[in-house]
Amino acid sequence: MLSRLAADVLVLLHLAFIVFVIAGGFLAWRWRWVAWAHIPCALWGAAIELMGWVCPLTPLEVALRRQAGQAGYEGGFIEHYILPIVYPGGLTPAIQIVLGLLLVGLNAFAYAIYFRTRRRG
DSSP states (O other): OHHHHHHHHHHHHHHHHHHHHHHHHHHHHHOTTHHHHHHHHHHHHHHHHHHTOOOTHHHHHHHHHHHTTOOOOSSOHIIIIIHHHHOTTOOOHHHHHHHHHHHHHHHHHHHHHHHHHHHHO
């Protein structure tokens, strides 16, 4: 019971981290200090996607699920939870590269606006 709850909480934290990696640059427009936390997180998220790595939270979640008597899964968090919603066909290395590049591009845009606004302000 406790392992299942821990796995569920970990999934929510993992999702919150992904949302922060995607949107944190825009949050920095409002709260400057967010950039100090967001930039390393965004770099980590981009590295995970571009290098084809599996986030360390994923094996931990799978282990907790197995410990709770649930079935674990293969692959990564995005493959298991996010891609079935966005790309029902599954994750390929090419899609993973595209996701990583979109992440880098989105954050480059957010920080370009951020720094341009700070220079004017």
